[in-house]
Amino acid sequence: MKIPDHRRRLERLLAMVPVPQVLVTDPEDIRWLTGFTGSNGWVLASSEGTLLVTDGRYVDQATAQCAEAGTRIEFAGGRSEMIGILTNSVTDELGFQDDRMTVSVHREISNRIDRLVPIGQDVRELRREKDPTEIETIARAARIADSALSECADHIVPGRSEREIRDALESAMRRHGADGPSYETIVATGATNSARPHHRPNDTILREGDSVVIDVGALVDGYHSDMTRTFLLGEVESELAGWWDLVLEAQDAGCRTVGPGVAAREVDEACRRVFRAAGVEDRFVHGTGHGVGLLIHEEPYIGRNSPAILRPGDVVTVEPGLYRDGLGGIRIEDLLVVTENGFDRLTGSDKTPR
Amino acid sequence: MKIPDHRRRLERLLAMVPVPQVLVTDPEDIRWLTGFTGSNGWVLASSEGTLLVTDGRYVDQATAQCAEAGTRIEFAGGRSEMIGILTNSVTDELGFQDDRMTVSVHREISNRIDRLVPIGQDVRELRREKDPTEIETIARAARIADSALSECADHIVPGRSEREIRDALESAMRRHGADGPSYETIVATGATNSARPHHRPNDTILREGDSVVIDVGALVDGYHSDMTRTFLLGEVESELAGWWDLVLEAQDAGCRTVGPGVAAREVDEACRRVFRAAGVEDRFVHGTGHGVGLLIHEEPYIGRNSPAILRPGDVVTVEPGLYRDGLGGIRIEDLLVVTENGFDRLTGSDKTPR
Numbered sequence: 001m002k003i004p005d006h007r008r009r010l011e012r013l014l015a016m017v018p019v020p021q022v023l024v025t026d027p028e029d030i031r032w033l034t035g036f037t038g039s040n041g042w043v044l045a046s047s048e049g050t051l052l053v054t055d056g057r058y059v060d061q062a063t064a065q066c067a068e069a070g071t072r073i074e075f076a077g078g079r080s081e082m083i084g085i086l087t088n089s090v091t092d093e094l095g096f097q098d099d100r101m102t103v104s105v106h107r108e109i110s111n112r113i114d115r116l117v118p119i120g121q122d123v124r125e126l127r128r129e130k131d132p133t134e135i136e137t138i139a140r141a142a143r144i145a146d147s148a149l150s151e152c153a154d155h156i157v158p159g160r161s162e163r164e165i166r167d168a169l170e171s172a173m174r175r176h177g178a179d180g181p182s183y184e185t186i187v188a189t190g191a192t193n194s195a196r197p198h199h200r201p202n203d204t205i206l207r208e209g210d211s212v213v214i215d216v217g218a219l220v221d222g223y224h225s226d227m228t229r230t231f232l233l234g235e236v237e238s239e240l241a242g243w244w245d246l247v248l249e250a251q252d253a254g255c256r257t258v259g260p261g262v263a264a265r266e267v268d269e270a271c272r273r274v275f276r277a278a279g280v281e282d283r284f285v286h287g288t289g290h291g292v293g294l295l296i297h298e299e300p301y302i303g304r305n306s307p308a309i310l311r312p313g314d315v316v317t318v319e320p321g322l323y324r325d326g327l328g329g330i331r332i333e334d335l336l337v338v339t340e341n342g343f344d345r346l347t348g349s350d351k352t353p354r
Numbered sequence: 355m356k357i358p359d360h361r362r363r364l365e366r367l368l369a370m371v372p373v374p375q376v377l378v379t380d381p382e383d384i385r386w387l388t389g390f391t392g393s394n395g396w397v398l399a400s401s402e403g404t405l406l407v408t409d410g411r412y413v414d415q416a417t418a419q420c421a422e423a424g425t426r427i428e429f430a431g432g433r434s435e436m437i438g439i440l441t442n443s444v445t446d447e448l449g450f451q452d453d454r455m456t457v458s459v460h461r462e463i464s465n466r467i468d469r470l471v472p473i474g475q476d477v478r479e480l481r482r483e484k485d486p487t488e489i490e491t492i493a494r495a496a497r498i499a500d501s502a503l504s505e506c507a508d509h510i511v512p513g514r515s516e517r518e519i520r521d522a523l524e525s526a527m528r529r530h531g532a533d534g535p536s537y538e539t540i541v542a543t544g545a546t547n548s549a550r551p552h553h554r555p556n557d558t559i560l561r562e563g564d565s566v567v568i569d570v571g572a573l574v575d576g577y578h579s580d581m582t583r584t585f586l587l588g589e590v591e592s593e594l595a596g597w598w599d600l601v602l603e604a605q606d607a608g609c610r611t612v613g614p615g616v617a618a619r620e621v622d623e624a625c626r627r628v629f630r631a632a633g634v635e636d637r638f639v640h641g642t643g644h645g646v647g648l649l650i651h652e653e654p655y656i657g658r659n660s661p662a663i664l665r666p667g668d669v670v671t672v673e674p675g676l677y678r679d680g681l682g683g684i685r686i687e688d689l690l691v692v693t694e695n696g697f698d699r700l701t702g703s704d705k706t707p708r
Binding site for chain 2: 057060061096098099100101102103104105106107118120163167171174180184196197198285286
C-alpha cells in the first residue's frame with residue numbers, strides 16, 4: 001500500500017491561504033492532514049507541522065493514527081481547555097474555516113485571539129486533487145462494489161424485494177473487504193420508486209416490466225465509491241426501453257468529454273445535448289456529477305452552472321438519468337479519475353440492462 | 355402508531371426562548387419540529403407555525419413528511435435565495451442556534467437582519483423529554499436489537515470473527531424492521547480489543563478465555579437504541595470473571611438509582627461506589643451514560659460532573675465498564691426511560707455471561 005505524503009498535503013494547505021497558521025476544524029480535512037478519525041479534535045497547521053488537540057478517549061487511537069504524519073498531539077479535558085492549548089500555540093494571524101466553525105466556537109476563540117482570518121473559501125478545494133494513494137483506495141472501493149453487484153446478479157429478478165437486494169449487496173461488499181456501504185444503497189424498482197432519484201429501499205417486490213435502479217458504492221479507509229446501473233426486467237414499455245438507450249448514450253457522451261482542462265459544465269452539456277435532441281431534457285432532474293473522496297459529495301460539481309475546470313487527480317461521477325412518476329426511472333453512473341491525457345474509469349460493472 | 359403532537363413541540367421551543375421567532379438549523383431539531391429529514395433545509399418557527407425552506411430536490415419528500423405538522427414549505431435554488439425567503443418572513447428579533455450555525459452563514463444572514471439573538475444554550479435540551487410517540491419508537495428499536503442478539507447467540511462462540519458477528523447482528527436487525535444499526539455495532543473480543551471501549555470489529559477470531567463486548571442498537575424512524583452485553587467464553591481469568599460480577603453489580607446499582615428528581619451524577623456515583631470499594635475505579639474510563647433519541651448521544655449526560663436532574667421522559671443509558679489492555683474489558687448497558695415513579699427498562703436481553 002502506498003503511504004500518503006502528509007508533508008505535501010500540509011504544504012498544499014499553507015499555499016492556499018494568506019496566513020501562516022490555520023485552525024482546521026473540518027473532520028475530513030483533519031483526517032486528510034493527520035490520519036486522525038476521532039469525533040472530537042482540532043488541528044493547528046503551520047510550516048512547523050500539525051498539532052492535534054483531542055480528548056482523553058483518543059490517546060491510543062490518535063497516537064496510532066497520527067504516527068505517519070508526525071503530528072504532535074495534546075489532550076484536553078473539554079472545549080475551553082482545547083481552545084486554550086491551541087491558542088497558546090498561535091503566534092500570528094490565525095486562519096479559520098468560517099464554513100466549518102459554529103458561531104459559538106468562534107466567539108470563544110475570539111475571546112483569546114484577535115487576529116482571526118476567515119479562509120473557508122480559500123481551502124474549499126483542499127482535498128480536490130487526489131494523490132496516488134487516494135486514487136488507489138477509491139479504485140479498490142469501486143472494485144469491491146463491482147464484485148458485489150456481479151455476485152448479487154441472481155437476486156435482481158422478479159419476486160425479490162428492494163430490501164433483500166440492498167442487504168445482499170451491502171453484505172457482499174463487507175465480505176469483499178469494505179468497511180461498509182459508501183452511502184445507503186439505493187434499490188428502486190417500478191414506475192413509482194425508480195422515478196425517485198433518492199428512493200430508500202423498502203419491501204416493494206421486483207416485477208416483470210420494471211426498471212430497477214441500483215446505486216451502490218463501498219467505503220474503504222474513509223474513501224467512497226459511487227456507481228449506478230439500471231436493469232430492465234423482461235418486457236418493459238417501449239418508452240422506458242428507449243430512455244435506457246438514451247441514458248446510456250448521454251452517459252457515454254458525458255464520459256468521453258472528461259479530461260484535463262475541460263469545463264465541468266461541458267460534461268453536463270454533453271449529457272444534456274442527447275436528452276435535448278430527444279425532447280426529454282426536462283426529465284433529467286439532477287446534476288450530472290460530483291467529486292468523490294473522503295465525502296461522497298465534494299468538489300468539483302458537474303452541472304449547468306459549475307465553474308470548475310477539470311484537473312488531473314479529480315475523481316468525479318458522470319450520472320445522467322431520466323425520471324417520470326408512473327413510468328419509472330433510468331440512471332447510469334460511472335466513477336472516473338481525470339488523468340494527464342483523459343480519464344480512467346474506476347467502476348467496471350457491465351451495463352447490459354438484462 | 356401514535357402521532358407526534360407537533361404543535362406542542364413548537365410551543366415547547368417558543369417557551370424556551372426570549373424571542374418571538376427562531377431560525378432552526380439543527381437537522382434533528384428540524385425533523386422533530388416538522389418531520390422533514392432532507393439534507394438541506396432550515397425552519398423558521400413562530401407562534402404562527404413552522405416554515406420550511408428547502409430546495410427543489412425535496413418537493414415530494416417535504417410535502418409528504420411535513421403534512422402532519424402542517425408546516426408551510428417554500429423552495430429555493432440556493433443558499434442566498436433560502437436566506438432571502440426566510441428573512442423576508444422575519445418581523446422582529448430572530449433567535450438563531452449559535453452552536454448550530456457556521457460563521458459564514460451567520461455573516462450572510464447578518465447582512466439581511468439586524469436583530470439576531472443567540473439561543474443555542476436556551477434550546478440545548480429542546481428534545482430531551484421524550485413524548486409517548488418517541489418512547490414507543492425507541493422501545494421498538496430496543497426490542498429489535500434484543501431479537502437480533504438473541505437470534506445471533508449461536509454465533510458468539512470461539513472460532514467466529516468479530517466482523518461475522520457484527521454482520522449477523524446488523525442483518526438480523528434489518529430483518530426485524532430496523533432501518534439500520536443505530537451506530538456501528540461493536541464486537542470486541544480478547545485481552546486487547548475488548549479493552550478498547552470503541553473498538554471497531556475486525557477479523558479477530560473469538561477464542562476460549564475471551565471476554566466479548568457487544569454494543570448494539572437499532573435505528574427506527576430516526577430514533578436510536580443502545581445496549582451492551584459482555585459474554586465470557588469458557589474459562590476466563592479469575593480477575594476478569596470478578597470484574598464481570600462487579601460491572602453487573604455497578605450497573606444494577608446505577609439503574610436502581612434512576613428516577614425523577616434524581617441528580618444524574620448520583621447515578622454515576624452509584625456505579626462508581628461499587629468500583630471504588632473494589633479498588634478498580636481507575637479502570638472505569640468513560641461516563642456512566644447519556645440521553646438517546648434522534649441522536650445516539652444527547653442530553654442528559656450522566657457523569658461525575660453532570661448538572662442534570664432526571665425528569666420523566668428522559669431516555670438514558672446506564673453503562674459502567676472496566677478495561678485493562680492485556681486483560682480485557684467488561685461493559686453492561688441498558689436503556690431506561692424515566693417515569694413518574696422510577697424507570698422502565700427498554701432493553702430486555704438476558705445478561706448471563708455464557
